[in-house]
Amino acid sequence: MSETLAGAAIECRDVTVRFSSDRGSVTALENVSLTLMEGGFLTLLGPSGCGKSTLLRVIADIVQPVAGAVSVLGQPPAGARRDRQIGFVFQDAALLPWRNALDNVRLPLEVGGRRGLPAGSPGPEALLDLVGLSGWEKALPHELSGGMRQRVAIARALLGGPRILLMDEPFGALDEITRDRLNEELLRIWRDTGTTIVFVTHSIYEAAFLGQHVLMLAARPGRVRELVPVDLPEPRHLSVRETPRFVALAAHLRAVLETC
Amino acid sequence: MSVTIASASPRDAGPAAGDDLDAAWHATQRRLRLRRRIMPLAGGAGLLFIWWALIAVFHVRPFIAPSPEVVAVTVYQKFGILMANLLPTAIEAVCGFLLGNLTAIVIATAFVHRKTLEEAFFPIAVLINSIPVVAKAPILILLLGNGLAPKIAIAAIVCFFPTLVNMVRGLEAVSPQAMELMHVLSASKREIFVKLRLPTSVPYLFSALKIAASTSVVGAIVGEWIGSQEGIGALIIQATYNFDSALLYATVLCGSCFSVLFFLTIRLIERVAVSWQPDTGH
Ligand SMILES: Nc1ncnc2c1ncn2[C@@H]1O[C@H](COP(=O)(O)OP(=O)(O)O)[C@@H](O)[C@H]1O
Numbered sequence: 001m002s003e004t005l006a007g008a009a010i011e012c013r014d015v016t017v018r019f020s021s022d023r024g025s026v027t028a029l030e031n032v033s034l035t036l037m038e039g040g041f042l043t044l045l046g047p048s049g050c051g052k053s054t055l056l057r058v059i060a061d062i063v064q065p066v067a068g069a070v071s072v073l074g075q076p077p078a079g080a081r082r083d084r085q086i087g088f089v090f091q092d093a094a095l096l097p098w099r100n101a102l103d104n105v106r107l108p109l110e111v112g113g114r115r116g117l118p119a120g121s122p123g124p125e126a127l128l129d130l131v132g133l134s135g136w137e138k139a140l141p142h143e144l145s146g147g148m149r150q151r152v153a154i155a156r157a158l159l160g161g162p163r164i165l166l167m168d169e170p171f172g173a174l175d176e177i178t179r180d181r182l183n184e185e186l187l188r189i190w191r192d193t194g195t196t197i198v199f200v201t202h203s204i205y206e207a208a209f210l211g212q213h214v215l216m217l218a219a220r221p222g223r224v225r226e227l228v229p230v231d232l233p234e235p236r237h238l239s240v241r242e243t244p245r246f247v248a249l250a251a252h253l254r255a256v257l258e259t260c
Numbered sequence: 261m262s263v264t265i266a267s268a269s270p271r272d273a274g275p276a277a278g279d280d281l282d283a284a285w286h287a288t289q290r291r292l293r294l295r296r297r298i299m300p301l302a303g304g305a306g307l308l309f310i311w312w313a314l315i316a317v318f319h320v321r322p323f324i325a326p327s328p329e330v331v332a333v334t335v336y337q338k339f340g341i342l343m344a345n346l347l348p349t350a351i352e353a354v355c356g357f358l359l360g361n362l363t364a365i366v367i368a369t370a371f372v373h374r375k376t377l378e379e380a381f382f383p384i385a386v387l388i389n390s391i392p393v394v395a396k397a398p399i400l401i402l403l404l405g406n407g408l409a410p411k412i413a414i415a416a417i418v419c420f421f422p423t424l425v426n427m428v429r430g431l432e433a434v435s436p437q438a439m440e441l442m443h444v445l446s447a448s449k450r451e452i453f454v455k456l457r458l459p460t461s462v463p464y465l466f467s468a469l470k471i472a473a474s475t476s477v478v479g480a481i482v483g484e485w486i487g488s489q490e491g492i493g494a495l496i497i498q499a500t501y502n503f504d505s506a507l508l509y510a511t512v513l514c515g516s517c518f519s520v521l522f523f524l525t526i527r528l529i530e531r532v533a534v535s536w537q538p539d540t541g542h
């Protein structure tokens with residue numbers, strides 16, 4: 001992936017999204033622009049209802065903007081989706097309850113006219129191992145804890161080696177200890193795979209700990225409030241959260257969030 | 261922030277100190293299971309005794325109601341007649357069950373693929389579904405006349421509506437996130453149907469099939485009430501006209517046993533088909 005490191009993975013120009021229902025129309029996003037370089041890790045932070053999920057869905061070609069331009073790896077989102085360049089992790093894991101962990105990870109191979117894995121790309125077993133679940137291949141979703149289910153969802157999203165990983169509050173429903181552990185592991189996976197990641201959260205600490213940049217959104221209508229660069233020593237460990245630099249950053253994010 | 265500590269799986273659960281507690285817990289569970297088996301038997305025996313006592317104490321005459329031991333003797337003596345009449349009823353019920361449910365599944369599939377069809381006909385199906393079986397059956401008998409085929413048709417139609425309603429609900433009970441996942445994976449409509457909608461609908465289908473197992477028997481019996489020479493329904497009418505209460509009770513017992521067996525068979529298949537579901541506790 002190093003040869004395209006200079007390129008932009010995701011570019012949004014003045015993206016506006018409106019939802020119309022019986023009760024009128026909601027402007028979920030208004031003139032949102034962002035550029036994310038390949039290999040980057042961007043966190044989206046903002047109050048609930050500010051359009052974070054909508055922005056991810058626009059990039060993944062689930063929602064169509066009414067105005068603006070979106071480019072993913074140099075092509076429209078639909079093209080990137082069809083090329084399997086996008087992996088998506090949902091808040092509730094969205095595992096199929098009748099499939100065991102391994103078969104859930106394998107799902108992308110069975111749909112979308114997909115043949116085998118690209119050469120050299122890790123298989124389902126290797127990915128379960130990567131997310132720390134070797135030995136749990138045969139377990140059904142209801143036999144796994146919430147954290148383990150999210151690990152399976154991450155492994156599934158990584159299958160086929162997508163260059164972009166979109167994560168919508170993936171750890172939002174987890175306890176803090178599990179969340180901390182998964183945060184650290186996600187950074188390891190990001191470093192190991194070189195995948196570009198956009199990560200939605202409403203936790204200030206998660207946003208600051210994970211992202212190289214934090215994009216702050218304001219609500220009603222959803223718009224960009226501030227792009228905050230994160231300057232922390234790499235590789236990051238949880239202990240970085242006690243450093244003065246991190247504390248100051250979190251205080252800044254909190255101050256901005258109060259005005260969103 | 262709300263922190264719900266993810267439940268540790270039993271595997272992670274604790275040190276050896278828990279073993280004694282575990283053993284005690286399992287023993288209690290075994291006792292409870294045994295109780296659940298035995299108590300209904302005790303209850304049934306009690307009711308049988310009350311039945312017997314009422315007949316004996318009030319000197320109820322045999323053509324009004326038989327005492328339990330007379331029914332038992334009748335079942336034994338007339339076993340051949342009972343089975344000869346159960347066979348056509350069973351054939352009607354099972355054929356009707358298969359025909360009605362298969363049609364319902366096919367039409368539910370069509371509904372999910374063609375929304376206009378569903379919008380036009382699904383509300384009507386829900387309406388017809390709310391009419392009780394005993395009210396629907398006579399109408400169908402008038403429409404379909406005598407013979408084996410009409411009874412199969414009645415049993416089929418009686419099964420059809422609950423399954424159609426449940427199957428449509430099941431096929432549409434897919435979570436929005438799962439649909440979005442399929443979209444991100446560029447899955448085709450057919451793949452979404454086979455890999456997502458169909459498995460999602462299976463538990464819904466089976467709760468309808470369990471209802472259908474009993475109602476198909478009711479449909480067949482009600483169908484036999486008018487102008488039929490054989491079958492459980494015909495035997496019920498005959499016994500009633502002859503004031504042969506013992507035969508009437510024996511016939512009803514025979515039909516009920518078949519109905520229960522049919523239900524249990526479906527439940528057994530359900531256990532295998534939806535073994536992936538977490539235990540709901542019953
Ligand atoms: N499918 C939809 N239909 C109608 N309104 C929607 C839909 N999705 C999101 N919205 C609205 O758009 C706004 C932004 O939603 P969302 O992107 O989910 O916010 P966030 O993820 O930041 O909480 C909200 O006001 C929400 O009600």
Ligand SMILES: [Mg+2]
Nearest residue numbers: 052053054168
């Ligand atoms: Mg959201």
